[in-house]
Amino acid sequence: MDNKEDCIVVENLHKNYGGKANAINGVTFRVRYGEIFGFIGPNGAGKTTLIHILTTLIRPSSGVVTIFGKDIIKSRQDIRKRIGIVLQKPSFEPNLTVEKSLDLYGALCHVNKTTRRERINEILKQFDLQDIRHTKNEELSIGQRRRVQIAREFIHNKKLLFLDEPTVGLDPNARRILLDYIKKKVKEGLTVFFTTHIMEEAEYLCDRIAIIKKGTIFALDTVSEIKSRYGGTESIEVTFKDDVLPDMLDQFKLEIGSSQRILVSKPNVIKIYPVDSKDVLNGIIDTIYKNGIQIENIAISSSSLEEIFINITRKDRTDIV
Ligand SMILES: Nc1ncnc2c1ncn2[C@@H]1O[C@H](COP(=O)(O)OP(=O)(O)OP(=O)(O)O)[C@@H](O)[C@H]1O
Numbered sequence: 001m002d003n004k005e006d007c008i009v010v011e012n013l014h015k016n017y018g019g020k021a022n023a024i025n026g027v028t029f030r031v032r033y034g035e036i037f038g039f040i041g042p043n044g045a046g047k048t049t050l051i052h053i054l055t056t057l058i059r060p061s062s063g064v065v066t067i068f069g070k071d072i073i074k075s076r077q078d079i080r081k082r083i084g085i086v087l088q089k090p091s092f093e094p095n096l097t098v099e100k101s102l103d104l105y106g107a108l109c110h111v112n113k114t115t116r117r118e119r120i121n122e123i124l125k126q127f128d129l130q131d132i133r134h135t136k137n138e139e140l141s142i143g144q145r146r147r148v149q150i151a152r153e154f155i156h157n158k159k160l161l162f163l164d165e166p167t168v169g170l171d172p173n174a175r176r177i178l179l180d181y182i183k184k185k186v187k188e189g190l191t192v193f194f195t196t197h198i199m200e201e202a203e204y205l206c207d208r209i210a211i212i213k214k215g216t217i218f219a220l221d222t223v224s225e226i227k228s229r230y231g232g233t234e235s236i237e238v239t240f241k242d243d244v245l246p247d248m249l250d251q252f253k254l255e256i257g258s259s260q261r262i263l264v265s266k267p268n269v270i271k272i273y274p275v276d277s278k279d280v281l282n283g284i285i286d287t288i289y290k291n292g293i294q295i296e297n298i299a300i301s302s303s304s305l306e307e308i309f310i311n312i313t314r315k316d317r318t319d320i321v
């Protein structure tokens with residue numbers, strides 16, 4: 001079931017913690033080498049459970065997972081040595097300084113002293129930690145601590161990195177630095193498994209994403225493919241040369257159908273939230289043409305990934321799309 005392209009292969013995975021519902025409920029996917037694969041899903045969807053299974057911290061109830069072509073249960077020790085993990089839970093050595101804790105972590109990962117020194121300097125610079133290199137971890141802010149927790153996973157140069165909501169608590173600058181650093185490392189050969197709630201982040205970073213809810217994958221593809229499959233036209237905004245008059249509005253309503261929501265958002269602008277965007281657009285063009293109305297602009301905006309996520313994962317939705 002493995003081939004040279006797949007770094008992670010997950011087949012029909014289940015995890016039950018003992019309750020009625022499965023935390024992971026029959027999940028199947030593959031992550032290719034050199035890919036940034038994002039898992040996005042609401043609280044309690046099963047993201048951390050999945051990361052804990054893939055990083056061999058907990059055992060699945062059933063299903064098969066192979067990483068680097070090896071079964072995660074049979075080759076647990078070997079896989080553990082070859083992966084980096086940033087867990088959702090904070091983890092730090094309170095009494096050590098930032099620099100000393102990075103050095104200790106590198107030593108535990110069997111990185112030699114010279115390489116450690118080089119990498120620590122690079123990481124301190126990359127993650128903007130130079131000013132706090134001699135500060136004890138317990139004296140750091142939450143965001144600074146998170147940055148150190150992430151930074152240390154770049155000391156050992158492992159080929160696969162798991163990150164569970166790494167950017168929570170990071171300011172926009174620190175977040176962008178991290179995302180760009182991940183991108184750089186992926187170009188150099190790293191594979192990344194990443195979870196987030198932040199849609200722009202998934203869009204900025206990931207080659208493919210899976211949307212998970214209640215332990216089940218609802219959508220899995222590239223962001224642009226998911227957008228074109230599950231998204232649609234959110235609104236059509238028409239800007240007229242002159243103000244919108246009541247009879248003009250009636251003409252539009254008549255032509256495009258009463259089920260479409262139309263708002264006059266500015267004196268010379270109408271905004272339509274279409275049920276069927278193609279019909280609506282044709283209706284708008286016909287009305288403009290028939291009535292000789294002069295327009296300045298028609299702007300069409302599509303659903304963002306966030307809207308698609310909310311739509312797919314909303315509570316009342318039970319169908320698998
Ligand atoms: N140790 C545990 N024992 C029992 N149930 C658990 C345990 N850990 C998680 N769960 C349950 O499994 C489900 C998935 O939880 P999980 O932590 O994987 O979600 P998540 O997607 O990471 O959520 P969040 O976005 O809040 O981090 C939840 O219903 C949770 O209550």
Ligand SMILES: [Mg+2]
Binds near residue numbers: 047164
């Ligand atoms: Mg979680």
